[in-house]
Amino acid sequence: MSLVNCPECQQLYKELDEYIDSVKGNTGVLINVLHKAQEIFGYLSEELQQHVSEKLDIPLSQVYGVVTFYNFFSMKPKGKNQIKVCLGTACYVKGADKILERLQDELNVEMNEPTSDGLFSIHAVRCLGACSMAPVVLIGEDDYYGRVSPDEVSKILDKYRRAE
Ligand code: FES
Structure with missing residues (x-):
């Protein structure tokens, strides 16, 4: 589903962006932002990693590297x-x-x-x-x-x- 057509997704991204704006420039920002993103969305989809990469101006490969390195990050949805x-x-x-x-x-x-x-x-x-x-x-x-x-x-x- 495209974000444009999904008000709920837009709301979640807005929440994440507000968090990103509040911590931008801090040390360890990428891990904290990924934690927050996983807390909000449940998992870190490729689209979400792309978004974090753009917002933090960090290469996508670096974001992906961190997501795959730590086993508490998940790229797939999990059950309740x-x-x-x-x-x-x-x-x-x-x-x-x-x-x-x-x-x-x-x-x-x-x-x-x-x-x-x-x-x-x-x-x-x-x-x-x-x-x-x-x-x-x-x-x-x-x-x-x-x-x-x-x-x-x-x-x-x-x-x-x-x-x-
Ligand atoms: S091996 Fe330790 S709890 Fe299963």
């Missing part, structure tokens, strides 16, 4: 509830791959892509710092599920579906 499945050694030996498989079957979605309703996306991580509870799944920022079995997956997802 991000499901992080730990595939670290402790979790893997306790069957994390089976949890991942069940999640993908239940949600019918590829890794790192949002479900068609936008409610979930699945991401693999190396360790969630809770190895004693392996296998571990984290939903959102705080909902840790430990010693998860594949048969529990559906019940866990229902909790978030019901919250809608």
Whole structure:
């Protein structure tokens, strides 16, 4: 959708531009602006990176370099509830791959892509710092599920579906 025809997008870009104007010239401005852009839009599309490059007068290649270097930046949209499945050694030996498989079957979605309703996306991580509870799944920022079995997956997802 072109920006011209999307009042909501225009509003979001306006919000970002106001932030950019308030921090322009500060040190570390690019990372701060990218954080703000991701907070507003949810992810950093190519179009958005282009916009940041123009507004800050920084080459697009440099913006892209920073976005791809840090794993907290995402170039793809994520689901409302991000499901992080730990595939670290402790979790893997306790069957994390089976949890991942069940999640993908239940949600019918590829890794790192949002479900068609936008409610979930699945991401693999190396360790969630809770190895004693392996296998571990984290939903959102705080909902840790430990010693998860594949048969529990559906019940866990229902909790978030019901919250809608
Ligand atoms: S390896 Fe999974 S929480 Fe540490």
